[in-house]
Amino acid sequence: MTAPRILPDPSDPRLTRRVQGTDQAGQPVDLSVVEERPLTIFLNRQEIVTAMTIGDYPDYLALGFLRNQGMLRDNDQVTAVDYDDELETVVVRTARETSYEDKVQKKTRTSGCAVGTVFGDMMEGLERVTLPDAPLRSSWLYALARQINTMPSLYLEAGAIHGTVLCREDKPLVYMEDVGRHNAVDKIAGYLYRHGVGPADKILYTTGRLTSEMVIKTALMGIPALASRSGFTAWGVEIARQVGLTLIGRMRGQRFVCLSGEHRLIRDADPADQPDDPRGAGRKGATDD
Amino acid sequence: MTAPRILPDPSDPRLTRRVQGTDQAGQPVDLSVVEERPLTIFLNRQEIVTAMTIGDYPDYLALGFLRNQGMLRDNDQVTAVDYDDELETVVVRTARETSYEDKVQKKTRTSGCAVGTVFGDMMEGLERVTLPDAPLRSSWLYALARQINTMPSLYLEAGAIHGTVLCREDKPLVYMEDVGRHNAVDKIAGYLYRHGVGPADKILYTTGRLTSEMVIKTALMGIPALASRSGFTAWGVEIARQVGLTLIGRMRGQRFVCLSGEHRLIRDADPADQPDDPRGAGRKGATDD
16 A cells, blocks of 8 residues: 555644643633635645635645535546645646536535534435444454544644544554644544545544534545544434444543444443543643534 | 513423443443534525524524624614524524624624624624623622532533623623533623623633634623633733723633723622632533633
8 A cells, every 4th residue: 555644743833833821810821723725725726615624735735625515527537626725725726627606605514523614415315335344352442442532633732723633443644633623533533535545444543523524525536434522413323324334432441332233343442441632631722523 | 670580491401312332341321411503594585694602592692693693783673582492593683674694794703602793793782792890809709600510500510611790899780501502602792682681790701712703792792890710811801901892711710811801890708708619620611611
């Protein structure tokens, strides 16, 4: 496999800034705070959307966003991805002429924090999705949570950021972070697309809630399992059951809840052997949204 | 003041659903889970956006969304707000003929969880904002956090939801919850608009992160102080300083950080007298996004 492994780089100076304030006693405090900047995504000559993002991997973000909106097709040939740091734009160019004027008119503002914008019909394309009946071991889930919660990240450095991690068995392969959780997911989608990585043996782990948008994006990417340390909405669970996605929520320490795909879940680890939630104890800036 | 006080109603059967799953030991669990459903907002004959929402207060949500997007003006006369439960639509009708075809074309996908969709230029209208130089007492902040974190809510009942609370001094007046944090804020804006409530002596408290969108919306509403138990982005802090908004982040137990408006903050409460964060201990479904 030639696709690179990507882990967070909390030392990247472009991703955080020092901010001064005062604490409850009036004492000066000096904090590391995540950046948030606009990035306008173009598909050929059409301006599609402006995303508020932390700013890393603009190429994956643009490709993944367009892919998850159905604007980049399987057989599309991407001829260039041009990022302009000063103009804060990224232009994806394809061999095929594209026009999505109508689609861009119809927008869905997805759930809360979870989401962002979806163009056209959110459920579009879901009926064509067939997810493989992949087994999921609880030992993998525990090992992934332990590694992801303790490895160096912007979350641990500065807080107020979301993470989404592409995993295989008990290994985190690509760990993307962003102020927008939907951006982190789109960067993963862009990575899969750019490197032609197959989704069938993958697991997606996210720090955010399991809303309808999150479940739909995971299914459209062809990934058969989605796990989160956070909660879920009723509609998120309903869609996961419809499309046959294994859904695991509220992963904290030894605890978790399986909401869909019970028959694929192999409980091969003793919950009593698992340590308490390390992230809960070490929470810093709080990512409560 | 004739405007009603609004607090969460966790017993409303339309807002949660029982969902069955299995826990880490394979035992069945039965959970109360928040609903998430589409609501399409129309302004007169134009379809503006579909929001994923928990579903309460569709009239405030529609009015507040249109108001925060600059599509409803100060002098607009709203002739009707028609909500159709079955069609999942809400239509706001005005005496003035409206047309926002151009504006709806240009979208900003706001930060992560924080945001949702903003039409047109996000910073539009900010240069006209003058916020009153209102004092903010730390005793109010502590009293508000204590009340909001312990009063019955969907958050405490089911988790995976955000809250935004309109307050005056140490009193929570309107406590809105939603799967989308931007929806909760928009419902507050709709409430202010509908009842003609003045913003100058108000404080906005939110469970979510202080991103650029959150700061901009608060300033556009004319509210001079914004507080959160969560973190913040660098751009959120920068805009708060530009517009003169008092910004308080990371409110947990006795701790908080003042990031903007230090000269208005009166530290009249002894931090040592404050109890530990009750919500941190009682966290349920986790609203990590």
